[in-house]
Amino acid sequence: xxxxxxxxxxxxxxxxxxxxxxxxxxxxxxxxxxxxxxxxxxxxxxxxxxxxxxxxxxxxxxxxxxxxxxxxxxxxxxxxxxxxxxxxxxxxxxxxxxxxxxxxxxxxxxxxxxxxxxxxxxxxxxxxxxxxxxxxxxxxxxxxxxxxxxxxxxxxxxxxxxxxxxxxxxxxxxxxxxxxxxxxxxxxxxxxxxxxxxxxxxxxxxxxxxx
Numbered sequence: 001x002x003x004x005x006x007x008x009x010x011x012x013x014x015x016x017x018x019x020x021x022x023x024x025x026x027x028x029x030x031x032x033x034x035x036x037x038x039x040x041x042x043x044x045x046x047x048x049x050x051x052x053x054x055x056x057x058x059x060x061x062x063x064x065x066x067x068x069x070x071x072x073x074x075x076x077x078x079x080x081x082x083x084x085x086x087x088x089x090x091x092x093x094x095x096x097x098x099x100x101x102x103x104x105x106x107x108x109x110x111x112x113x114x115x116x117x118x119x120x121x122x123x124x125x126x127x128x129x130x131x132x133x134x135x136x137x138x139x140x141x142x143x144x145x146x147x148x149x150x151x152x153x154x155x156x157x158x159x160x161x162x163x164x165x166x167x168x169x170x171x172x173x174x175x176x177x178x179x180x181x182x183x184x185x186x187x188x189x190x191x192x193x194x195x196x197x198x199x200x201x202x203x204x205x206x207x208x209x210x211x
Contacts, residue, residue, distance in 0.1 A: 002027040002146075003051040003122075009038040011138065023048050026141045031109070034067040036140040042084055042130050043139020051122040054150055058118045061091060061125075062111045062145030065103045067138060081107055083133040083140060090128055093120035105131045109143065117148060 005023035013020020025033040026048055037046035065086035085107065091099045091114065101112040123146065130139055 001053055003053045005035070005048060005050045007035055007037065007048040008046045009040070011036040011038055021140070023050075026050070026144045029143070031064055031142045034064075034140040034142040036067060036138050037127075039137050042132060043086075043127050044130060045127065046139060047124050047126040048141060048144070049122060049124045050144060050146070052146065053121075055119065055121040056146065056148040056150055058091070058093075058114065058120070058123060058146055058148040060111055060113050060147035061089075061101055062109060062143070062147065063089075063103065063125075064107065064109050064142035065089075066107045066133070067140035067142055081131075081133050083138040084130040085133070086127050086139065086141065087130050088128040090124075090126040091118060092124045092126070093118050094122060095120065100128075111145075111147075 005027050007023040010023060011021040019025060019033075021034065021036040023035045026035040027050060035048055037043045040046070063086070066081060066083050085105055086103055087105070088100060088102050091101065097118055097120075099114045099116065099118050101114065103112060104110055125141070125144065127139060
């Protein structure tokens, strides 16, 4: 489940409602509310950062990439919409890894698969391009959904194991857990398991995390 949401900017509600266009509206499971960025450059470059209580391997992003019209009724697909719709979105993790998705021009909920899963406990969605609305005033996200598998215990070790496939296995783990002989031993087993056996172990562990 989601822990929090913050954003590069938020439009002030003209009626003074404290959560009128706040980032939290993007994760409240209520499509009639939305996070809306300030009215700058059609919203390009604006971002919303969403946190999770548990790390996941993010594989799919669901979103309503605009705010519904005030009356709540959507025109037919391809019909005019008053506000901008996010088109190309950059998804980044705390480690700096990035993925990109391109949304269709609709105000309905849609899902896009990532090319490769992205690991993390929070993700930043940055608007890179939009479908301009008739008013060209607001770029909003009514709902954001993250879909993926929960990270297994020891995920940090698994990340190192992926690197170890093409590098010196023992050195990777020794560098990572310098001064923690018990942890290194727990990963390797006895010292005589170094070498070829460790290469196989690393490959097996990497396979379990990328499946």
